[in-house]
Amino acid sequence: MTTHALIKDFQEALGKDNVLGAEADRYAYSYDSAVLEPAVPGVVVRPTDVAGLGKVVKLCNDAGAPLTVRGSGTNLSGGTIPKTGGVVVLTGALNKILEINTEDLYARVEPGVITAKFAAAVQAKGLFYPPDPGSQAVSTLGGNVAENAGGLRGLKYGVTKDYVMGVHFFDTDGELIKAGGRTVKCVTGLNLTGLMVGSEGTLGVLSEIFLKLVPPPAAAKAMMAIFDDVEAASQTVSAIIAAKIVPATLEFLDNFTIRTVEDFSHAGLPIDAKALLLIEVDGHPAMVAEDAAKVEELCRAHGAKRIQVAKDAAERNKVWEARRAALSALARVAPTTVLEDATVPRSQIPAMIKALDGIAAKYKLTIGTFGHAGDGNLHPTILTDKRNAEEWRRVEDAVDEIFDVALALGGTLSGEHGIGLAKAKYLEKETTRGTILYSRRLKKALDPKGILNPGKIMGE
């Protein structure tokens, strides 16, 4: 499908330097961060402006060539694997922050802007962009929007979709579609902004994103609560929410994760603890002081052995960096790291953690569990070796059971990692057959040739 003629068209549209056909290049973009088979694209292109991006989409559609847009490839569900080959479109050169408007509290960006760089630029202007996916240091905003990325602050601040005010994108004909914009309130036309968020590149190609900004919290206080007992820690999570405190972050780490992270980051985590809660409250200084005191009290009442309050920003950052390193740390332990993100209503966190223990024992697997306990979004992480066929079967069975338990508890297959290729086959478990058919009809109408990231979300 990536014929010589198409490659020549790309070269004319983008310049030869921005069309990568060498084997090494093609292999480099054949996989992402999910544990799935790679698929090698026919060619990789790198538009350097939005007009070039639009041309690429039209050329692909005219040629019937599949097109997978790729930010930084941090995707954990295979969303950026070019399953049927074709063209990988890199957004790395579309990395302009077009506007940060401090009066009207919004920003406009191109899709290839790095999340953390954007957050820093916003902070420098005295404002705050809350979504903070684990991969923020390298992930792109376009990828965040396509996957509706979550992060540590979901509990209080919501996820990416809560900050997308509008999008511009190309349809398969290369026509520019505009939805939403600069105003907090906008009901002009169908909510195509909402539809595009989390659509994993299956319905159009983002060219510009309007993001909501908020005033930063005036104060913050972070603490670490150390538990001898996993259940006590998980009950504490529910107790904090039930007390109507909404921490900015409320993270859980089990003993295996604590030890692995400490070995990697040397942040001073207590390696003998059975579980840790990392909690940060933010807002008005008086509220922060009160909420922190209440959280401390609740932790103690539920059996925390020790509580360490971060003395300053440096100490606070050290702990959060350690937490953010959890996936990297776990990934060192075994050849294959299966990071799940089945999510449950917050009150079901104790039940979910208990079930995960049972599943690890039943299938004789090492599962490190950590994650955003405050919003019900845990990351049970199975450390394994995919080359061991027998063990891998047990891993697959364990993953199936994790999904079944999450759904039985009123939860969802994926809190923030997306469906991609990895979970498409499970979709009907949570929704209905009709839901999948409805989604496929929608997809077919907007992408009649099926060129936009084929196979993702809705299966074939």
Add this chain to the structure above:
Amino acid sequence: MTTHALIKDFQEALGKDNVLGAEADRYAYSYDSAVLEPAVPGVVVRPTDVAGLGKVVKLCNDAGAPLTVRGSGTNLSGGTIPKTGGVVVLTGALNKILEINTEDLYARVEPGVITAKFAAAVQAKGLFYPPDPGSQAVSTLGGNVAENAGGLRGLKYGVTKDYVMGVHFFDTDGELIKAGGRTVKCVTGLNLTGLMVGSEGTLGVLSEIFLKLVPPPAAAKAMMAIFDDVEAASQTVSAIIAAKIVPATLEFLDNFTIRTVEDFSHAGLPIDAKALLLIEVDGHPAMVAEDAAKVEELCRAHGAKRIQVAKDAAERNKVWEARRAALSALARVAPTTVLEDATVPRSQIPAMIKALDGIAAKYKLTIGTFGHAGDGNLHPTILTDKRNAEEWRRVEDAVDEIFDVALALGGTLSGEHGIGLAKAKYLEKETTRGTILYSRRLKKALDPKGILNPGKIMGE
């Protein structure tokens, strides 16, 4: 299209009492709150359970009969006018609050639940449902979702879409579609929840809604700032936002609106004021005290003549009730009330108010302006008489110019009232031709016979 056979099928599915064919009934549901020509439906049906609702949708589709779902008909853009006749489906009997979950901070409701009743039920459980459209005393949650209704609290708390965690709805085949659910984070499948919000009944028929709830603010303080000068008042709005204060509400009323409202509600509004700002800050008591002091200071610095702080809840409610009565009060003045909701980025509020003055003078019209200044969403209200053809032409020209000005200022055609029939013809001004075609392709795929609320949003 509403043949005898179809009516018989409805009677069998719903019982005879729930199929209304009398002329009086049909005329009663031929219009809504928009200033548009009524259209009389062939029959009106009233399902009493969700299964009945699904049957109605399937029967309509099988017969090719247009179907317009109606909550309380408070729509201001013609979204509930059955433009091509057919079947009006009333949701009034689908009014069960299915669950209010105080541990996991969500509720499940049927579409016909009245907004204010729901908010009160949530409050009784110690939680808070912020969206408060002007029509909340009678509007339904299903209507709010279909229109993505806004309200007075949009500035700080967002609009309906920010609270919809999931929806169940029927597609045209009567199949149940499920999207989203009970978890704060959910990326399972396409974001059909987002797509349904604001889709004005054009893509499916809502049967159940999952709504996010939040802890209520611990304290609130309301004040009224009285200005001798409209521009000073509008500049104050920008100054408050620029100071990074986010009030729960920040409302503007011009002198004409003040006098009209006071005449109607006798709330003690200062009828000689050129403009009023009604401001409420809420949150932690310490923050409320500080923010209120800062707001007062900013109002004075920008020339407020007087500031009245509400002494207690009763005084506070009196003022807010007066504000909420603005539309009813204005509607008494002239036979026809054209309530617009063109919206601009907040910093453009002074420019927009100035432009509205110019438009009123240019077209020799009475325009009362009030609205949610804090989020850029003003409601210029033209008082006229549609039977006066010459004046009505001037009204139409003025409305055109209001849209042009809003768009030139970076704003939108509609902040919260929807596109419906009223603004479908303007859609291309804000978006692109491609955007309309994309939306129509989507609609055609999900509603091949075009039975779902024909003519709304995307035109024919």
